Amino acid sequence: MRFEPHALDATYAALADPTRRAILDRLKEESSRVTDLARPFTMSLNAVSKHIRVLEAAGLVEREIRGREHRLSLKAEKLRAAAEWLEPYRAFWEERLDRLEELLIQRRAEQGGSGER
Amino acid sequence: MRFEPHALDATYAALADPTRRAILDRLKEESSRVTDLARPFTMSLNAVSKHIRVLEAAGLVEREIRGREHRLSLKAEKLRAAAEWLEPYRAFWEERLDRLEELLIQRRAEQGGSGER
DNA sequence: CTATTATTCAACTGTAAGGTTGAATATTTG
């Protein structure tokens, strides 16, 4: 029995690289050509082209070829799935914040009601 | 100038593996020992131990050593950061859903008239 | 003390990831 690789694998793996996150950040503002996406980076155009292919394979971007230019645009569904996977953990980190708040209230009480900062 | 690797790199990389996600899912329910975490998997205990170390290095779990047992528990702050990074994209995928709804409404309307296109 | 249990360490393997350079393929421009 072999497992089909879960889509989340590819999504999170794609997000694990800062270059690719930066590309997504940019595509969130406007769809762009490969060259324009590559411009901010010090690495070669080829390297960026590879990053884009990773994003494409993960289904996070869409490519529209117009003559010699490839216009990339964001495709956010997979990001939604990634965010939804994290959702059940929210209670967990919010619980922590609640405890932190409790602690702060307790400290304020301990200060004995004189000045605050 | 060298860049410090962003914490999100480690977080998303850790989440990119189904075994590690399953471990987190379990730790979300209850903190557990290494052996118990390993039980559901077909891979060796050693392999699971390595996965746990990856999660630990990413700051997603915490280890408390009690005698020979290591008790692992979830540490969700980094997950919050991961979820927050995704947040600005929410508008994007919700916009898509809105468009989909528009399309559905439009189709329903068309069903009354004759064929288009 | 010895045996068992819980866990890691170390060494090795295969494969994929991120980067490079150089050439190839299309398309647009002069």
Add this chain to the structure above:
DNA sequence: CAAATATTCAACCTTACAGTTGAATAATAG
């Protein structure tokens, strides 16, 4: 058509990753 532009393909390198097996360490139980 020739030159410039946009992009990928191919080969290569280095490093990291997921997994294995076998031994080491440490704590508990009999």
